[in-house]
Amino acid sequence: MHLRPDITELQARARADLRMGVPVVLGLEGRFALVAAAETLGPQRLADIRSLPGQPVLAITARRAETLKARAYDAQAARVVIPESATCDWLRSLSDPADDLMHPMKGPLQTLREGDARLARAAITFCKAARLLPAALLLEIDAGPAFAAEHGLTWLDAGAAYPVLHTTSPMNEVVHARLPMTVSEAGRLHIYRPEDGGEEHYAVEIGSPPRDAPVLARLHSACFTGDILGSLKCDCGPQLRGALAQMGREGAGVLLYLNQEGRGIGLANKMRAYSLQDQGFDTVEANHRLGFEDDERDFRIGSEILKRMGFSQVRLMTNNPKKVAMMEAAGVKVTERVPLKVGQNPLNEAYLATKAAKSGHLL
Numbered sequence: 066m067h068l069r070p071d072i073t074e075l076q077a078r079a080r081a082d083l084r085m086g087v088p089v090v091l092g093l094e095g096r097f098a099l100v101a102a103a104e105t106l107g108p109q110r111l112a113d114i115r116s117l118p119g120q121p122v123l124a125i126t127a128r129r130a131e132t133l134k135a136r137a138y139d140a141q142a143a144r145v146v147i148p149e150s151a152t153c154d155w156l157r158s159l160s161d162p163a164d165d166l167m168h169p170m171k172g173p174l175q176t177l178r179e180g181d182a183r184l185a186r187a188a189i190t191f192c193k194a195a196r197l198l199p200a201a202l203l204l205e206i207d208a209g210p211a212f213a214a215e216h217g218l219t220w221l222d223a224g225a226a227y228p229v230l231h232t233t234s235p236m237n238e239v240v241h242a243r244l245p246m247t248v249s250e251a252g253r254l255h256i257y258r259p260e261d262g263g264e265e266h267y268a269v270e271i272g273s274p275p276r277d278a279p280v281l282a283r284l285h286s287a288c289f290t291g292d293i294l295g296s297l298k299c300d301c302g303p304q305l306r307g308a309l310a311q312m313g314r315e316g317a318g319v320l321l322y323l324n325q326e327g328r329g330i331g332l333a334n335k336m337r338a339y340s341l342q343d344q345g346f347d348t349v350e351a352n353h354r355l356g357f358e359d360d361e362r363d364f365r366i367g368s369e370i371l372k373r374m375g376f377s378q379v380r381l382m383t384n385n386p387k388k389v390a391m392m393e394a395a396g397v398k399v400t401e402r403v404p405l406k407v408g409q410n411p412l413n414e415a416y417l418a419t420k421a422a423k424s425g426h427l428l
């Protein structure tokens with residue numbers, strides 16, 4: 066019988082559980098922790114977790130700890146001791162920087178120095194993968210698998226899950242169909258589905274680009290606000306339309322529409338970042354205050370899809386040298402970087418300047 070879910074399927078299940086506010090059990094080298102995402106944890110489950118023996122902690126990223134002036138004692142994760150009186154709102158106020166400026170004094174916060182922070186790191190990795198705030202309530206427990214079975218919770222070994230979470234999942238084409246567009250009537254849309262239960266990604270193929278020559282290509286990261294709503298805060302919409310228009314003019318090209326909204330933090334977190342930007346922080350600082358890195362995208366998804374389509378060389382439309390480097394590292398040759406400078410306006414001037422100064426984008 067092979068009905069039992071494997072580690073890839075279990076990590077997808079864990080992500081879904083955390084998004085719904087259901088705790089999961091993580092194990093690592095014989096130690097176990099009950100883990101719940103701070104963003105979605107409800108009061109009843111918090112009370113239930115508190116009724117168990119042991120000292121629950123809030124795992125936050127070292128970046129978030131820095132903002133909260135709490136010592137992390139670990140390069141990636143801090144474990145904040147939770148006072149008896151802590152409510153869900155208290156946990157969320159530590160996880161979410163929205164009210165930091167209004168209520169700057171959250172501490173002094175006590176953090177754990179002793180012991181192993183690796184389960185805390187794993188808990189944060191799962192919250193990020195679930196596109197939630199990177200903060201988790203964590204309680205070390207004995208006999209994790211038995212506890213999980215008793216309460217019907219998902220349990221998985223974090224050590225086995227790590228490679229799954231950090232490797233790009235194989236992408237399989239689900240379907241493709243003809244799609245005439247204003248830029249070209251010879252359009253075709255391909256849908257790719259990863260094997261790890263993650264987001265689907267799309268490939269827009271214009272014309273019939275030969276597989277043995279460099280193809281005009283764009284790796285476009287989803288931006289609901291820019292692509293669909295015409296937001297003036299970024300340049301994504303004009304870049305999307307500009308890239309497609311050039312492919313239409315040349316009669317051939319591939320645009321990958323990668324569902325990595327908000328540089329991989331998800332739309333809800335991106336809107337949290339926008340709200341912080343309205344408080345005066347730039348795009349990079351806002352990500353850091355939320356506990357994220359500047360850019361949480363996995364660009365290898367793009368190279369994986371291009372290779373699946375049969376392309377090994379690209380003329381890449383981008384202003385981001387990191388995309389070029391990643392494509393080369395992933396075995397797709399970039400024969401030319403094609404600049405894509407469209408959509409500058411007075412409202413995104415500062416955003417584009419920050420990307421040039423801090424993220425290495427070429428102006």
Ligand SMILES: Nc1nc2c(ncn2[C@@H]2O[C@H](COP(=O)(O)OP(=O)(O)OP(=O)(O)O)[C@@H](O)[C@H]2O)c(=O)[nH]1
Pocket residue numbers: 284285286287288289299300301304325326327328329330335338339348352382383384385388405420426
């Ligand atoms: N977290 C966050 N994401 C943003 C913000 N503004 C735009 N994005 C996202 O950034 C992604 C686009 O990335 P960009 O940095 O503009 O461009 P790039 O893809 O790195 O480089 P180019 O190829 O030159 O466009 C999209 O996923 C947007 O949703 C922001 O202020 N914060």
Ligand SMILES: [Zn+2]
Pocket residue numbers: 288290291292299300301302
């Ligand atoms: Zn955008």
